[in-house]
Amino acid sequence: HRDGLIGLSACLKGEISSLLLKGNFQKAKDIAKEFENILGKGNFYIELMDHGIEEQIKVNAELIKISKELDIPLVATNDCHYLTKEDSKAHEVLLCIQTGKTLEDKGHMKFSKNEFYFKTPQEMKLLFAEVPSAIKNTIVIAEHCNLELTFGTFYLPKYDLPSEHTNVDAYLEKLCRDGLKKHFPQNISQEVEDRLKHELNIVRNAGFSGYFLIVWDFINFAKKNNIMVGPGRGSAAGSIISYLLGITEINPLKYGLFFERFLNPDRIQPPDIDIDFCDRRRAEVLDYVIQKYGRENVAQIITFGKLQARLAIRDVGRVIGMPYSEVGRIAKLIPARDPGNPSADMTIEKALKLSPEFAEAAKEEKVKKLLSIAQSLEGLLRHASTHASGVVIARENLLNYVPLYKGPDEPEISTQYDMKCLSRIGLLKMDFLGLRTLTVIEETIKIVKDRHNKIIDLSNIPLDDSATFKLLCDAKTLGVFQLESPGMRDLLRKFKAQNIHDIMAIVALFRPGPMEIIDDYVKRRHGVSPVQYDHPLLKNILEETYGTIVYQEQVMQIAVTLGGFTMGQADLLRSAMAKKKLGILEKQRDLFVEGAQKNKISQTTAEHIYDMMSKFGGYGFNKSHSAAYALVTYQTAYLKANYTI
16 A cells, blocks of 8 residues: 555654654664655655754754664655744634633643744745755655646446446437327427437537436436425426436426526536435435445535634634624624625625725724734634535545545545535536425325325426415415515515416525515516516517516526527526626627627617626526426415315
8 A cells, every 4th residue: 555655754743753752762763664664765754843842953853863874865844734924823813713712711722833834945945954855855755746637527427227228328318208208298399309309419419318317217216215306406407308307397498498507518517416305215315326336436525614704703702802792793794795796705805895884893903903813714614514415426436536534423424525626527416405395295295195085296286276376475375485484475475476487586586686676576567667678689588577687597598699699608608697707707798799789789788788687697596496496385385275284
């Protein structure tokens, strides 16, 4: 196991230095020789450190002696616990946060010196001027280290086909054709046929047929074992392949959903299908996947908790001894989110610009000190834990792709890379979510069967049930998925939902950002305010939402219809707007205006429409997800309206 490894003798707590501190030079020398024999000549180094600690000065002299006597090379290092020397106080505060102490507590944990920072080459050369080889060897070690990460290659697990099939693409199409007969028994329209061919072509070219088969397989396992599966989640509901395979229960053509929102042919990335399972039996599906693909090939995914702005202020305030009430007052002045980018983390720097009250408070001397330390600490990782639903499945042993982690109090093995990093290196990750609502639905169906001797098939309940929509209009929605909060019930009373599309809009609107347009939307819906379109071509796109952009897919459709974009280009624009990528947005503006002018739209109108897209597209909702979750909402409302206990 020594091949490719380089070993260093460690700090004062290392075995060799500990022996030297005890005066046992010969034993320390013997251990150094043993380490060299284990790792091989030239792969073990005697490590020198100098943080101004008296014991290090004593030990370094004897370490140099061992190096000369055994001809083991030296290397100079420095423990780095913070970036600059000035951060030493913030580090002391961090240690107090981690240990539950304050700066006033006697014996609180702190480092004896302020030298544990990332030193410059010049500082290190000066510290170890008498042993220049120790500095040179840092370069030698660095040149021996080699890490290559490959991007753009996908390591999807191999799906084992039934013995009578030899081609994953053909088998996927066969399953889809079977699904066509099930979902369209009377007539398969040309629109449906064209959409299926379009999607299959993209999937084949991207090499993702096996991916769909993997997801279909474990969902098929769940359904065969009466484990309740949600009707869909996220952009996967925009795929007719997903619908035909039974991965989702949403016909994307019926709801105007786009496949490119799920899998963009202009930016090939692994698909991302997230699945809701009954929360009590989610583990059974995960166990099935582990057994099928091998325990060493499947793991859960790590997630990191960060020290956010408000929490950093509260923690630092406690440690430096500020009154709790005063710290709470300061923390509450930080806005919950950035109106210009609601999905981004709020920072102290942003808050100073967004909140005049916070900026004014920051002028006080004691608050300046609080914020100075808090800003040094915000964003640091607070803890590592296992992602609640993330699972990665690899083609072979995960150790060939990613380092693994086991928490001290957690039985599961997880990856050391988070979800975003796993995607970048081409591993298949997905969410196996436990949704309690599915358990509630399942239990309700059992009760109905026991009490009314009636079997409810959710796939066949009417989507225009008058009792259900009366319940929604009356806002009697305690227990109804997504519609329980007082604010949501107030919206239901104003909205007066009449169909599943109305539920989709309600789900999409009741979020930070689009909330500001709810009143205007409701007025337009009820004819109080006029519905206007900046160009006639917008009517077909925005008519269902009364001239307002509510969904990300509408941004894509405007880009295609007015700007002449391909659907793939439109998805890239949609992504840039959602993530506020200003550089990309300016370039896309020129392309959109140029394309719109070819459609005989004036530059002024085109620029106004683009600005409207940028504003609403920044917090537009994923229509595919809205459709899938609106269906779960409707199902719970239907059960409550028709089978009240």
